[in-house]
Amino acid sequence: MYYSNGIRYRLYSGANLNIPIYPNKATSVAERNKLLSKLLFEINKSLETGYISEVISKIEPNKVEKIIITKTTEQAFRDVEYAKMTSPLSYDYKKELKRLVDDFLKFLTKDEKADDIKNLEQQRVEDFLNQHKATSTYYMGRRRMLSVFFAEFIRKKLITDNLSKNAPRLKTKAALHKIYTKEQLTTILQFLKVNNEDLYICCLLAYCCMLRPHQEIRLLRMKHFNDSFTSISLSGAENKSGRVRVVSIPEYLQPLIKQRLQSVHDPEINLFTLTQSTYNDYYFNLIWSRLKPAMYKQGILQKDQTIYSFRHTAAVDVYNRTKDIHIIQQLMGHSTMIVSLNYLRGLGELNSQQLKDALPVLHLD
Structure with missing residues (x-):
């Protein structure tokens, strides 16, 4: 804004300068800030050339009010659910995601579902998860899956905190995958x-x-x-x-x-x-x-x-013969070597003592 004869004038665009700069027509905060910076540059240039003769207070783009995006809790969950259902995920995973959404929305009150997602309380998420403490594995599974939704809400700038990840963790016991002799x-x-x-x-x-x-x-x-x-x-x-x-x-x-x-x-x-x-x-x-x-x-x-024990038995057989985690990763089709390490630990083939014995040796005088 600038003053002329004691009257305050606000510049919302570059129209008064005959420049096509319109920050308020931006579709995102980043674009709006970019246009405001450009407008500020043109205003300062006009002041230097005398085009605008009065004092102007500098606009700080990083202090521009952010565009607020709102969405109800129910709509936010349903939108992410729809995106997941149309993604190339496994049938079982999609089924579990859908069941989680249905259960969570059924747990919430009518007012909570209709309220803005950013107003959802941490305690309500924890109250929902506490219903699934029959086993620590089941609780952590639901906590992890619910976290997928909150991560998407954060990405879409609907909320700032992952309420599921903020919920307490429970220690889970490794599942036994018994191999065949x-x-x-x-x-x-x-x-x-x-x-x-x-x-x-x-x-x-x-x-x-x-x-x-x-x-x-x-x-x-x-x-x-x-x-x-x-x-x-x-x-x-x-x-x-x-x-x-x-x-x-x-x-x-x-x-x-x-x-x-x-x-x-x-x-x-x-x-x-x-x-x-x-x-x-x-x-x-x-x-x-x-x-x-x-x-x-x-x-x-x-x-x-089980049927999966044949696959597990094969993994152990290959590991015992090669001791090569990379080979296990390639044969099993694991995405990373970390998955293969966890896999072998779950089968009881890798333990802390084995890892300790593999530490590098150094002989000091």
Whole structure:
């Protein structure tokens, strides 16, 4: 603003200077501040040339009032939910996200849902999470998933604090992933070969190729195998790591795959249904649950051993033979080596003593 003959004039744009600068038409705070800085420069230049002869007080762009974005709590959660549902995330993860949103909004009062998201109180978030303390793992899972929403609210500048991350943490116990012994591995695979060929092939692929049973193996089609059935190729959208993954098929498994697909010419034919459709998400789990009592009765299966135990057993076998974490990362399709380290720790193959023994040696006089 500037004064002329004791009258105060405000410059909202560069119109009075015949310059097309309009800060109030900016669509963001950053753009508005940039235009204000440009306007200030032009005003000062006009003062120096005498175009504006009176004193002007300098405008400080960094003190311009910020554009306030508001949204109700319910709408904020639903917007993020919609974005996640239309993203390339796993079916189970999307289902859990949706259930969390429904549960949280059901927990809030009508007034809280209709109020601005920035007015949501920390205590209300903690009260919701406290309902899920049946196990520390479940509590931390819900806390972590709820944090995804608040992180998005912060990114969109709806709020400033992650209320979920501010909630207390609970110590979780590592889940036991019990692997198979060599004797068990042979016995169980023979049992599956006789009782269900689909499950037999699934478990072989989980062990030999280290693929994930439900979201990778179940969805395999003719197009994923090369012409000689010596490798499997998955795009980034077809595996959890989000990157292209190519795995070799061991020689002892190649004849079985080739026999099943030898008369197939349509690249979209599924390995298990031998049609273009696939079995549902729980197909292998259902067969496993039906055969499990018989395996218990014969004493060939132990508690905490599952279909995933074939993949876990393979990881331990490779690690024991190579001691190379990088190889484990590549074979398992993990996004980072940190994931592989945590994986092996969860299987009990890496502990603090082993890490201690691997520390560098130095002999001092």
